Amino acid sequence: MSELIIWTYDWVPEGPRGFVRDLRLRWACEEADLDYEVRTIPFDGRETNHLERQPFGQVPFLNDGELEIFESGAGLLHLARKSDKLMPRDPVGEAETLQWTIAALNSMEMVTVPWWFLNICGDENNGLTGWMGQRLDHIEQILSEREWLAAERFTVADLLMADVLRVPKVRAFGDRPVTEAYVARATDRPSFKKAQAGQIALFEAADVKRTG
Numbered sequence: 001m002s003e004l005i006i007w008t009y010d011w012v013p014e015g016p017r018g019f020v021r022d023l024r025l026r027w028a029c030e031e032a033d034l035d036y037e038v039r040t041i042p043f044d045g046r047e048t049n050h051l052e053r054q055p056f057g058q059v060p061f062l063n064d065g066e067l068e069i070f071e072s073g074a075g076l077l078h079l080a081r082k083s084d085k086l087m088p089r090d091p092v093g094e095a096e097t098l099q100w101t102i103a104a105l106n107s108m109e110m111v112t113v114p115w116w117f118l119n120i121c122g123d124e125n126n127g128l129t130g131w132m133g134q135r136l137d138h139i140e141q142i143l144s145e146r147e148w149l150a151a152e153r154f155t156v157a158d159l160l161m162a163d164v165l166r167v168p169k170v171r172a173f174g175d176r177p178v179t180e181a182y183v184a185r186a187t188d189r190p191s192f193k194k195a196q197a198g199q200i201a202l203f204e205a206a207d208v209k210r211t212g
């Protein structure tokens with residue numbers, strides 16, 4: 001049995017397949033050659049059926065032996081401590097990786113997710129549009145000067161930033177070729193493809209069970 005267990009829903013509708021955040025943890029384990037299992041909790045009743053494991057009723061969460069951890073960012077940093085493939089061990093490389101990991105969550109995703117949500121709700125005057133454009137312009141500039149965000153190589157910070165930026169509506173928001181190439185570079189990695197295929201296969205198999 002693997003020590004590392006990644007938890008996700010047992011099924012999701014087609015739309016989010018390939019984007020559910022357990023993919024971040026799968027991708028990290030694939031990058032770092034860490035052995036892991038995926039287990040599921042019921043999608044139906046998700047608001048309350050696992051609050052003792054994820055206080056907001058969301059996924060993913062992670063077990064590492066006796067240790068339990070929720071929030072995909074926390075899970076990623078936990079995994080990054082196990083392998084220098086995800087985070088360098090020198091103080092400068094590590095600090096750069098940490099800062100860009102937090103930036104992906106707290107400067108980028110904290111804008112992209114609310115913007116995306118208003119967008120899919122059909123808000124024609126999405127008040128976050130200017131803010132969203134500024135953030136994406138900044139990252140376009142940063143990426144025009146470097147291939148990867150930290151330590152001059154792929155790290156967990158890129159895994160997270162690319163996962164935030166690869167959302168189709170975010171990708172389609174304006175023409176930013178450098179960011180587009182960055183997302184393509186990251187998602188072209190075999191570890192991403194394997195992680196994504198694994199997630200999609202799980203949810204497809206669940207379709208069969210749901211429909212009998």
Ligand SMILES: N[C@@H](CCC(=O)N[C@@H](CS)C(=O)NCC(=O)O)C(=O)O
Nearest residue numbers: 019020021057058059060071072073
């Ligand atoms: N900040 C959380 C967000 C988790 C999250 O949004 N999970 C989605 C799936 S990708 C979810 O569980 N959505 C169901 C819900 O919010 O009810 C993390 O990064 O782990």
